[in-house]
Amino acid sequence: MSTAVEVDDLRFAHTGADLPALERVSFRVSAGESVALLGPSGAGKTTLLALLDGRLQGWSGRVSVLGAPLDPDRPPPSARRPDTGFVFQEFALVERSSVLRNVLNGRLGRMSPLRALLGSPTKHDLEIARTALADCGIADLAERRVDSLSGGQRQRVAIARCLAQEPRLILADEPVSNLDPAHACEILALLTGAARTRGATALFSSHQPDLARRFAQRIIGMRDGRIVFDVPTSELNDDATAELYREVGPIPGIGLRAVS
């Protein structure tokens, strides 16, 4: 199976931070896998996802995304950017625009520069956007303004925008933390299901171990910038999860394969 993400001995510190946000991080995600990142606040999940999205520079180690190495000193070339889609916790939508217009924004990286500048989609772009809306169960909301939608509907729009981009890798940073349990479950089912049917890879962070277990094939546990376990979902036990989220102190052996 080919590799979607390969990270080797990654270290990164935010400008001005006393401690590194990522320390000796190494892991690999196969193409088509759904993997969850778990860990308490400050573990480094957002930093890792932003870095894989090409938004952070100044790191050390080796990082390869969809078969191409990332450059630690510059963002990926624009031609490669549409291959990676990102779903944000806060949705990051244009509130005063329609749902369809927001989803079409996902096509911008696939349009010619002139079309992107003019915001002028082709028939093909429209078809893809409408398919993404239908796949996310919100075809009937196409003409609604985003600021009239509920949180769950907004996250569906954000996922539809991501799918319209036709990404091969979907990164999602706590995509359900603003939603109630029922909607959280629906949205993670949608995200991982859409990735699976498209043959895309999904890497999402979460603070909800039960949902991560339900929708990911593999769980990576992070704490203080390091990976403390990396296991198939079936091997994750309650003790390991409790240990990951305990308040303070060193992490003793938890019966799982430590990877860094």
Ligand SMILES: Nc1ncnc2c1ncn2[C@@H]1O[C@H](COP(=O)(O)OP(=O)(O)OP(=O)(O)O)[C@@H](O)[C@H]1O
């Ligand atoms: N822009 C920044 N400047 C300085 N330090 C930062 C910045 N962003 C994050 N950090 C620090 O980097 C570390 C990792 O933070 P990060 O947001 O990646 O963790 P997280 O696991 O995503 O947490 P959460 O679950 O709360 O979102 C933390 O110590 C945090 O304070």
